Amino acid sequence: xxxxxxxxxxxxxxxxxxxxxxxxxxxxxxxxxxxxxxxxxxxxxxxxxxxxxxxxxxxxxxxxxxxxxxxxxxxxxxxxxxxxxxxxxxxxxxxxxxxxxxxxxxxxxxxxxxxxxxxxxxxxxxxxxxxxxxxxxxxxxxxxxxxxxxxx
Amino acid sequence: xxxxxxxxxxxxxxxxxxxxxxxxxxxxxxxxxxxxxxxxxxxxxxxxxxxxxxxxxxxxxxxxxxxxxxxxxxxxxxxxxxxxxxxxxxxxxxxxxxxxxxxxxxxxxxxxxxxxxxxxxxxxxxxxxxxxxxxxxxxxxxxxxxxxxxxx
DNA sequence: GTCATAGTTGAAGTCAACTTCATGTCAAGG
DNA sequence: CCTTGACATGAAGTTGACTTCAACTATGAC
Numbered sequence: 277x278x279x280x281x282x283x284x285x286x287x288x289x290x291x292x293x294x295x296x297x298x299x300x301x302x303x304x305x306x307x308x309x310x311x312x313x314x315x316x317x318x319x320x321x322x323x324x325x326x327x328x329x330x331x332x333x334x335x336x337x338x339x340x341x342x343x344x345x346x347x348x349x350x351x352x353x354x355x356x357x358x359x360x361x362x363x364x365x366x367x368x369x370x371x372x373x374x375x376x377x378x379x380x381x382x383x384x385x386x387x388x389x390x391x392x393x394x395x396x397x398x399x400x401x402x403x404x405x406x407x408x409x410x411x412x413x414x415x416x417x418x419x420x421x422x423x424x425x426x427x428x
Numbered sequence: 429x430x431x432x433x434x435x436x437x438x439x440x441x442x443x444x445x446x447x448x449x450x451x452x453x454x455x456x457x458x459x460x461x462x463x464x465x466x467x468x469x470x471x472x473x474x475x476x477x478x479x480x481x482x483x484x485x486x487x488x489x490x491x492x493x494x495x496x497x498x499x500x501x502x503x504x505x506x507x508x509x510x511x512x513x514x515x516x517x518x519x520x521x522x523x524x525x526x527x528x529x530x531x532x533x534x535x536x537x538x539x540x541x542x543x544x545x546x547x548x549x550x551x552x553x554x555x556x557x558x559x560x561x562x563x564x565x566x567x568x569x570x571x572x573x574x575x576x577x578x579x580x
Numbered sequence: 581g582t583c584a585t586a587g588t589t590g591a592a593g594t595c596a597a598c599t600t601c602a603t604g605t606c607a608a609g610g
Numbered sequence: 611c612c613t614t615g616a617c618a619t620g621a622a623g624t625t626g627a628c629t630t631c632a633a634c635t636a637t638g639a640c
Contacts, residue, residue, distance in 0.1 A: 284586075284587075284637095285586085285587070286585095286586065286587080295628080295629075296586095296587085297628065297629055297630080298627080298628065298629085300588095300589095301627070301628060301629090305627090313587095313636080313637085314636095315587085315588090315635075315636045315637075316587085316588065316589095316635080316636075317586085317587055317588070317635090317636065317637080318587080318588090329553055329556040330556075332556045332557075333553065333555035333556045336535065336555060336556070337535065337539075337555070340626075340627090341626075341627070342626090362542075362543075363543050366539055366542060366543050366555070367543060369539060370536065370539055370540070370543075373532055373535060373536040373539065374536070376532055377529060377532045377533060377536065380525055380528055380529045380532065381529060383488065383489065383525060384522065384525040384526070384529065387489075387518055387521060387522055387525065388522070390514075390518060391514075391515050391518050391519060391522070401481060401485065403485035403488060403489070403518070404481045404482075404484045404485045404488070405484075436616075436617080437616085437617070438616065438617080447598080447599075448616095448617085449598065449599055449600080450597080450598065450599085452618090452619095453597070453598060453599090457597090465606080465607085466606095467605075467606045467607075467617090467618090468605080468606080468617085468618065468619095469605090469606065469607080469616085469617055469618070470617080470618090492596075492597090493596075493597070494596090
């Protein structure tokens with residue numbers, strides 16, 4: 277196994293935990309490039325695994341594929357994130373996570389203060405109408421992520 | 429406006445913040461009953477507004493409509509949640525929120541410890557693979573909610 | 581050379597939670 | 611009575627992130 281070894285989709289699927297169909301999908305979506313054999317089969321560089329680690333991490337933070345693509349495309353040459361890239365990108369995730377946590381905590385606090393009061397009124401209840409209590413600034417929605425995929 | 433007043437879909441849409449199409453959808457899905465005029469138009473009781481407040485609150489916590497339906501159907505007579513019902517139901521949401529918060533905090537802590545390390549490895553990175561760090565018990569996924577709807 | 585295993589494609593399907601559309605009916609003020 | 615705005619319906623469309631399918635081809639151990 278030299279450093280130039282190429283991986284098949286099956287290999288990458290097994291080692292990344294993504295389904296082969298997801299890998300093909302990511303390729304179509306411009307998130308993950310491949311080379312091909314003469315017969316047309318996909319062959320992945322090792323760096324694909326790092327790129328996929330990045331993608332999974334971003335998805336776990338709650339980024340959409342669109343945002344992931346954008347982040348990856350901002351790297352020169354569409355290269356796979358290096359240590360420095362990773363540090364910069366992940367730093368911006370931190371505040372996103374902070375916001376999500378704050379929103380959920382506000383929701384929980386509102387819930388605590390609501391339990392037993394039976395208020396359950398639109399407009400007045402902090403849980404029905406968390407805008408005032410979540411208070412994530414002036415602008416629109418607070419983003420919370422999709423379910424975490426833990427089964428890697 | 430006596431206590432027996434009935435509301436049209438337009439009224440309910442305006443006062444609840446749900447689109448009329450969503451109200452019709454909820455009715456089809458068995459979440460919200462209506463009476464009809466002789467001409468076949470929907471008329472809502474006042475309690476529909478409380479029921480919708482409950483639905484919105486549950487959705488904000490991250491419950492699916494399926495779960496909301498289940499919760500509502502567990503109430504006798506499919507009645508709209510009373511103060512006591514609300515207290516019981518919302519208490520179970522609290523632990524769900526706690527789990528979500530814990531998962532996000534774990535993710536954030538992992539991110540902090542990862543920034544600058546450049547590890548970015550599947551299986552080893554806490555952000556790519558939060559299963560060990562989120563540690564929400566033995567069973568499957570940690571649930572995080574959809575985006576909060578703040579624009580009531 | 582043979583054959584199992586793994587890979588290829590485009591098109592279509594899935595899921596949740598709604599929205600949009602086309603076409604037609606109701607309610608109520610004047 | 612008439613008009614206008616609100617409401618009715620079923621069917622189909624939307625979005626994101628994939629998965630599934632059917633029919634076909636490549637790879638590589640023997």
